Amino acid sequence: MALPNNTVVLTALVLPLLTYLAFRWRFQNGKGKAEDLPAPTEITQLMIYPIKSCHGISVPRARLLPTGLDLDRHWMWVTYPDYKFLTIRNLAKMTLIRPTYDTEKDVLAVTAPSPKPGGQDLFFSISAHPSKAWLDANCQVVSATVWSTTTPSYCISPALTAPFDAFFGKEVRLVYKPPFSDSPRALASNGSKEILGRDASTCFPDLMPVLVGCENSIAELNGRLKDKEGIEIPIQRFRPNVIVKGHGAWSEDSWKTLRIAGNTGEEASVVLDVTQRCARCRVPNVDTETAEEHKTEPWDTLMKYRRVDEGIKWKPCFGMLCVPRGKGGVVEVGGRLEITEVTKEHRYVPGF
Numbered sequence: 150m151a152l153p154n155n156t157v158v159l160t161a162l163v164l165p166l167l168t169y170l171a172f173r174w175r176f177q178n179g180k181g182k183a184e185d186l187p188a189p190t191e192i193t194q195l196m197i198y199p200i201k202s203c204h205g206i207s208v209p210r211a212r213l214l215p216t217g218l219d220l221d222r223h224w225m226w227v228t229y230p231d232y233k234f235l236t237i238r239n240l241a242k243m244t245l246i247r248p249t250y251d252t253e254k255d256v257l258a259v260t261a262p263s264p265k266p267g268g269q270d271l272f273f274s275i276s277a278h279p280s281k282a283w284l285d286a287n288c289q290v291v292s293a294t295v296w297s298t299t300t301p302s303y304c305i306s307p308a309l310t311a312p313f314d315a316f317f318g319k320e321v322r323l324v325y326k327p328p329f330s331d332s333p334r335a336l337a338s339n340g341s342k343e344i345l346g347r348d349a350s351t352c353f354p355d356l357m358p359v360l361v362g363c364e365n366s367i368a369e370l371n372g373r374l375k376d377k378e379g380i381e382i383p384i385q386r387f388r389p390n391v392i393v394k395g396h397g398a399w400s401e402d403s404w405k406t407l408r409i410a411g412n413t414g415e416e417a418s419v420v421l422d423v424t425q426r427c428a429r430c431r432v433p434n435v436d437t438e439t440a441e442e443h444k445t446e447p448w449d450t451l452m453k454y455r456r457v458d459e460g461i462k463w464k465p466c467f468g469m470l471c472v473p474r475g476k477g478g479v480v481e482v483g484g485r486l487e488i489t490e491v492t493k494e495h496r497y498v499p500g501f
Contacts, residue, residue: 187396189487194392199257201225201353202237203246204437205385213419213477216328216351217358218390220277225353229320233294237432242440250277264315271312293324295353296501300334302326326352338500339424340472349472357424357470362387363395373450382447386433387467393486401469402426406490409480420474425497426458426466460497
């Protein structure tokens with residue numbers, strides 16, 4: 150017997166709402182008991198990647214902003230004239246573009262190998278924290294696209310970056326997104342306001358402001374890679390921001406809330422909400438020092454045993470994506486990371 154039309158309409162409206170409410174409850178209430186919490190672990194390295202998909206910089210300390218670590222993915226190479234992001238996924242040699250940061254001059258210097266054999270390296274430098282007045286006077290505001298979203302960004306003058314066209318083999322532009330903006334790039338996926346419970350934004354990361362990776366998990370993966378292929382890879386291939394010793398391999402899968410206590414006493418503790426596991430693509434197959442791409446690893450090995458998230462079973466997971474609470478603070482190598490809540494209810498919500 151056919152259902153009345155009003156019953157069909159009610160079902161179509163109510164079922165999605167109930168599904169959302171159930172997920173929201175799981176996200177907010179899947180807490181572990183205090184006695185289940187792991188011991189604190191040590192921060193062993195901090196990494197920033199000033200230009201998306203380019204080489205990273207190891208730093209001893211960094212200010213954690215609501216949008217992520219200061220200077221992390223504030224810049225991005227884009228195609229011209231459509232301003233779509235360029236990525237190491239399609240152009241492995243982007244990792245050979247190396248930013249360096251001069252803390253005294255507050256300048257970001259950027260180099261890349263010459264596209265001509267024997268030629269001079271490409272180079273330009275720019276203020277690491279350009280003022281809004283400088284940006285307004287020297288840059289054009291454009292709509293830059295990251296995956297399926299666009300965000301207002303400042304386009305750096307091509308007079309500065311034009312030599313890099315030869316490196317890319319086409320005309321490109323460099324765009325900049327301030328960490329504090331009148332037009333923030335709102336988080337999607339598990340970081341959306343509907344799931345996270347508050348407004349949050351970032352600059353040019355794929356999804357979330359911060360990625361935490363564990364040494365114990367990369368060690369376990371490397372054990373498998375060494376047995377299979379005779380190779381080991383550094384954790385930096387996964388482009389984490391905060392690297393910690395960790396506990397048992399992959400125990401971070403259950404982390405829900407983290408607190409980082411600085412070791413200088415300058416700042417209050419920094420709190421991070423862990424939104425989800427980080428679903429991986431083939432970028433870790435690229436050697437960040439040489440731009441050589443392994444045909445299969447670590448992708449093949451991860452696919453065999455790290456498809457652990459019911460929300461995205463077609464991709465393996467490594468690392469945990471996080472969103473800072475409040476205004477952030479200073480984090481340092483040697484600092485202590487505490488796991489203050491755990492959950493068994495992480496589920497990845499697609500949102501590129």
